[in-house]
Amino acid sequence: MNFKLKYIFTACCLALLTSCVDLDYSEVTTADKEYIYSSPTRVSGLVSNVYAHVRYDLGQFDGAMKASATDESDFTNSISEIHTFYNGSWSPINPMEETWRNNYSGIAQANNFLEEIDRIYESLEEYRYNVTVSPYEDLRKQFELYEYEVRFLRAYFYFELVRTYGDVPLVTKVMTNAEANELTRTPSSEVFNFIVDECDAIADKLPITYEDEPNQQFNRVNRITVLSLKARTLLYKASPLFNPTDDVTLWEDAARANKMVIDFASISGVELGKYSDLSGASSYANQEMIWVRGTGTPAEFRYNSVEQFNFPIGVENAEGGNCPTQSLVDAYEFKSGPDAGKTFGEVWSANTINLSDNPYDGLDPRFGKTIVKNGDVWPTYVGVAVETFEGGENASPIYRATRTGYYLRKLSDLNANISTNNPSPQRHNFILFRLGEFYLNYAEAIFHTTGSANATGDFGMTANEAINVIRGRSDVEMPDFNGNDGEFLVRYMNERMVELAFEDHRFWDVRRWKKGAEFFNTIKIVNLDKGIDQSIVMTRDEINRGWDEKYNFFPIPFSEIQKNPKLQQNPGW
Amino acid sequence: MKKIQSIFMLLLLLITLFACDDDNEGISSVDGTSIEKVYPEKVVTGQEIIITGNHFEDVNQVILPGNITVANFKKVGFNRITVVAPEGMTDGFVILKAGDIEIEAPNEIRAVVPEYIRVFPEEVAVDEVITVKGENLIEIQQVILPGNMAINALNFKRKSDTELQIIVPSGITGGMGSLKIITLADTELITDEIFFKEEEIVLPSLVDPITENTIILLDFEQHGDHNGDWDNSWGGNTEIVHDDEAGNTYLRMTGDATGNWLLNCNHQGNIGDGATWPWTIDNAENYVVKFDVLIPFDVDGAAFKGIQVVLGDQWNYWGGDDLLAETPKGEWVTIRIPFTQWGTTGSLDFSAGTNGLSGSAPQGLAIDNLRIDPL
Structure with missing residues (x-):
């Protein structure tokens, strides 16, 4: 190495050593505070900036959802980043660090806002006696809620972090760089407690609904949203990944909190709707929704298109995308007939299945609202039946055709058209919290609390009853769930997989259950072939992905640990 | 060499420029509390x-x-x-x-301590909002309404430092009363009195609604050329009553009937205007026969028990002892008899014979709206 290179190398090393940890603590202070706090619009903008850190997964990895890193689906683009989660390239230097970066950035903005909370009313003073421009009282009422909305968001970001990394630095103040580089990881139980305490402290200070609130804005946090975060947090805290001793009191806390969401729903105007209404542009108006995240401005829809990502290859401009697996299909139960209550996997367990035997007839209606199979007309504006058999119009050997035998229907809007000449991009809504989840959460928690699927504990509802509410929707109406105690958890996991498919739950559920080796090691697919007699036969197959227990938590990014050696890496990474 | 030193100095300058900003003077120490x-x-x-x-x-x-x-x-x-x-x-x-x-x-x-300033409105009813103005109210945990009706903060409509909003729940005691505001320190603030309106108890209707799916067999109303008076009893002791105030026409027993026809309804289905009577229904097991009765205060409802529904001459359903209990308030109530209860399934043809109600009924009893509804 010559002198010149040595100097440059030394300088680069110095640069690395003197930079701060990537927790984004300083960046938020760069804007001029006097400027910000002189305008109500800019103060509101600060809050909007914090909201903007709430992430959605409608294809966050160039069209791939995290569902495609689970046994729910397989992503057709072979060079997608999503494959990092199981192809061996996931590591501290390739850490998939979006969750770390984004949520700590949001937390930093929240901390900054809360430290200046006393100043947010300064900007209103000029309106105090000016009733013609903007009613002072209305603005004040709006501003009164900001503190609690931001505290909620900070708690939500910590939830995202703790389920991703386990122990994480719990910071509730604006950090200097020196402080940031001294951080240690806070035990996950303490982070969970912080989230729950924050929810308890702020829930009653946010409105039940925004109907009567001045200056309403779409998707702001209300009371049941706070209760929902608390309920989900306690479910995770009680789950095997975070509760290795199986402390039953944690399950009881989770049952209580989730039942509270169920009970509070009617007060909040939240109720179960149709399963089909969970998808599409207007799904935000579905009364089951507790909190949704829209995909942005209309101009962005074209570039953030669930339909473009997921319509079958062969459809103009479609990319094939996240293809449901046979593992998922096997989880659906039959609604009627002699096999009612049995799963597809149980009834059609043979290695080959002839489609002329109509294997899907009588299946749970949610199947058809989630998955596109060979022969379905999809998308409807094309008006042509999908062909997923080898050589078919939407199948191998076309590049990016499905490998699983299926395409995704759920989340797409029926009126969306992605053709070049007649495009009609639609808004999309990512479900952050919906009522159905909390019936399932409750069922899981009360089962672990009582050890029985037919016991109510102190809460007046059994696990089976909770699940049957979900299955009794007007467009589902599946037979009652009577899973006995010995088999309950297996059937519950199936039911949860079906109900919450492609809503970014499976990726986390399997981890908190510590069931990765069972569910994610291989995924099931089917290969379809058309015979000379025109009959189509499905042959079961598998794709090996592999699983390592260290995958339960993400690695702390190497760049963070390099800057702050006090951040201990997660086990195995 | 000088050139290299210059590059090094330039790089150091760049490092300095891009190093993290530390604008929290005086609190940047990480060594001490x-x-x-x-x-x-x-x-x-x-x-x-x-x-x-x-x-x-x-x-x-x-x-x-x-x-x-x-x-x-x-x-x-x-x-x-x-x-x-x-x-x-x-x-x-x-x-x-x-x-x-x-x-x-x-x-x-x-x-600071929570302070009460005023409460409004002065008069409030169930499901209406009471607003309490004050200072330092954000941590108020409970408000107790007259009748010791406690409302926890989670059920407040809204809460801020200067205002509480509570929705008056069902079951509130009527009359003048104050609100007790319970602070975190467990002290009480008492508001001025306001007037709570007596809650109107609205009992659920005992009469099933008539919907677009209802097949009306007889409602005694005028439909086109059809005269409701035609549908009087063949057995006597009945009259058609026109209640102009309620806008209703019905049949009333003017004397006791014993084993006689109370009403027949072979006419209304022939009238196109307004009549909804198809002459047949398929899958009778999916339907229920209904009619409304009113038993005045001074009439023993238990006496109304020998009723027989006759449709298409299939008069094999007799109302038993429990057909109708007394209706002490003298209200209209709906009697419901699923076809499955009388063993009738499949297609039922009303045109095949006589249709109506027959049996024993006391003087004063009133009947209306013989009909068929999907289950």
């Missing part, structure tokens, strides 16, 4: 005070304004201490003690 901020600025007794700063590992005491030493506090995460404000706290600065070292907070907090 320090307080960044204490909030909220206004604190009521029982409220959680949050202290943020650095290096709280060795903190063993929190001294609150009023020289109140608290050892029972909670350390949360990297840089947060929470402590519950005790009674007697005053305005001032929080101090942390870590061994022999004392660290004073940079900002003052104020001890």
Whole structure:
């Protein structure tokens, strides 16, 4: 190495050593505070900036959802980043660090806002006696809620972090760089407690609904949203990944909190709707929704298109995308007939299945609202039946055709058209919290609390009853769930997989259950072939992905640990 | 060599420029305990005070304004201490003690108490909003309405530092009354009295609604050329009553009937205008026969039990002893008889014979709206 290179190398090393940890603590202070706090619009903008850190997964990895890193689906683009989660390239230097970066950035903005909370009313003073421009009282009422909305968001970001990394630095103040580089990881139980305490402290200070609130804005946090975060947090805290001793009191806390969401729903105007209404542009108006995240401005829809990502290859401009697996299909139960209550996997367990035997007839209606199979007309504006058999119009050997035998229907809007000449991009809504989840959460928690699927504990509802509410929707109406105690958890996991498919739950559920080796090691697919007699036969197959227990938590990014050696890496990474 | 040194200096300058900014002067030390901020600025007794700063590992005491030493506090995460404000706290600065070292907070907090100012409106009914104006109300946990009806903060419509909004729940005691506002310190604020309107108890209707799916066999109303009076009894002791106030026409027993026809309905189905009577229905097991009856106060309802429904001459259903209990308030009630209850399934043809009600009924009893509804 010559002198010149040595100097440059030394300088680069110095640069690395003197930079701060990537927790984004300083960046938020760069804007001029006097400027910000002189305008109500800019103060509101600060809050909007914090909201903007709430992430959605409608294809966050160039069209791939995290569902495609689970046994729910397989992503057709072979060079997608999503494959990092199981192809061996996931590591501290390739850490998939979006969750770390984004949520700590949001937390930093929240901390900054809360430290200046006393100043947010300064900007209103000029309106105090000016009733013609903007009613002072209305603005004040709006501003009164900001503190609690931001505290909620900070708690939500910590939830995202703790389920991703386990122990994480719990910071509730604006950090200097020196402080940031001294951080240690806070035990996950303490982070969970912080989230729950924050929810308890702020829930009653946010409105039940925004109907009567001045200056309403779409998707702001209300009371049941706070209760929902608390309920989900306690479910995770009680789950095997975070509760290795199986402390039953944690399950009881989770049952209580989730039942509270169920009970509070009617007060909040939240109720179960149709399963089909969970998808599409207007799904935000579905009364089951507790909190949704829209995909942005209309101009962005074209570039953030669930339909473009997921319509079958062969459809103009479609990319094939996240293809449901046979593992998922096997989880659906039959609604009627002699096999009612049995799963597809149980009834059609043979290695080959002839489609002329109509294997899907009588299946749970949610199947058809989630998955596109060979022969379905999809998308409807094309008006042509999908062909997923080898050589078919939407199948191998076309590049990016499905490998699983299926395409995704759920989340797409029926009126969306992605053709070049007649495009009609639609808004999309990512479900952050919906009522159905909390019936399932409750069922899981009360089962672990009582050890029985037919016991109510102190809460007046059994696990089976909770699940049957979900299955009794007007467009589902599946037979009652009577899973006995010995088999309950297996059937519950199936039911949860079906109900919450492609809503970014499976990726986390399997981890908190510590069931990765069972569910994610291989995924099931089917290969379809058309015979000379025109009959189509499905042959079961598998794709090996592999699983390592260290995958339960993400690695702390190497760049963070390099800057702050006090951040201990997660086990195995 | 000089050129290389220049490059090195330039790189160092770049490093300096891009190094992280540290604009928190005076609190950047990571070596010692320090307080960044204490909030909220206004604190009521029982409220959680949050202290943020650095290096709280060795903190063993929190001294609150009023020289109140608290050892029972909670350390949360990297840089947060929470402590519950005790009674007697005053305005001032929080101090942390870590061994022999004392660290004073940079900002003052104020001890405040919740205050009531006014309540409105002066008169309120169930499901309406009561607004309580005041100061320092954000931590109010409960409001108790007259009749000892407690409403927890989670069920308030809205809560802020200056205002509480409560929706009057069902079951409220009528009359003048105050609200008790329960503070975190478990003290009470009593509001001025307001008037609570007596709740109107609206019982669910005992009469099933007539829907677009209802097949009306006989309602005694005028439909086109059809005259409701035609549908009087063949057995006598009945009359058609036109209740102009209620806008209803029905049949009333003017004397006791014993084993006679009370009404027949072979006419209405022939009239196109307004009649909804198809002559047949398929899958009778999916339908229920209904009619409405009114038993006045002074009539023993139990006497109305020998009723027989006749449709298409299939008169094999007799009302039993439990067909209708007394209706003490003299209200209309709906009698419901599923076809499955009388063993009739499949297609039912009304045109094949006589249709109506027959049996025994006491004087004063009224009947209306013989009909068929999907189950």
